[in-house]
Amino acid sequence: MNEPQHFSSERPIRVMVLDDHEVVRTGVRDLLEAEQDVAVVGEAASAAQALARGPALRPDVAILDVRLPDGDGVTVCRELRSRLPQLACLMLTSFDDDEALLDSIMAGAAGFVLKQIHGADLVSAVRTVAAGQSLLDPATTSRLMNSLRGEGRQDPAGPDEEAVVALTPREREILGFIGKGLTNREIGKELYLSEKTVKNHISRLLAKLGVERRIQAAVVGAHAHLDDGACAPRSPGPPHEPPSH
DSSP states (O other), rough: OOOOOOOOOOEEEEEEEEEEOOHHHHHHHHHHSSSSEEEEEEEESSSSHHHHHHHHHOOOOEEEEEETTTEEHHHHHHHHHHHHHTOOOEEEESSSOOHHHHHHTTTTEEEETTTTOOOOHHEEEEEHHHHHOOOSSSHHHHHHHHHTTTTTOTTTTHHHHHHTTTHHHHHHHHHHHHHHHHHHHHHHHHHHHOOHHHHHHHHHHHHHTTSHHHHHHHHHHSOOOSSSTTTSSSOOTTTSOOOOO
């Protein structure tokens, strides 16, 4: 494991803020920049802006609004962390709901806080995740992860299993990787496919499973028995599937 970072006024915590409301961004920026050991290195008002600017900014912490007009902060978290593995994402939302928290956990977020948080607590949260610690409540996280793994499920061979049977072997492989929290890019590297091809497979498997969101497919995959070699060493796919770029 990497040694924990030590931050100071000479080496401040580099923070990027993503929120579609300018007032919120300004408030968070002013709050953080009043601290000697924190520097806001960039802002974004949309998911597209965050994905375009984030890698170049190389922040230590990204404060990400969960609900965005052109997407969601969870997807931004997942994509940015695939490019910047050391990035700590702090999810900021107005909604206190288990689904958003579970999405954040699956995307590798280090913390999840409500917008009603006090200013001093937000500063503390930034320092906590920058130091490599988690801000996810242990009891809530445990409950949600147990649900994801299917513990306590009364009918483990129910409709979820039947739906998985209808998938092609490639779709079952991809479903297994979704359940492990891999991004489209990471799945593409494992299977020697382009991101676009992976995305197309995911769209089809979501339709077959009768679900709308990636996180729902992850739950289905965790409940099902994906025993057709999803974790076996990868070999290049058939010629008709475009290679990863």
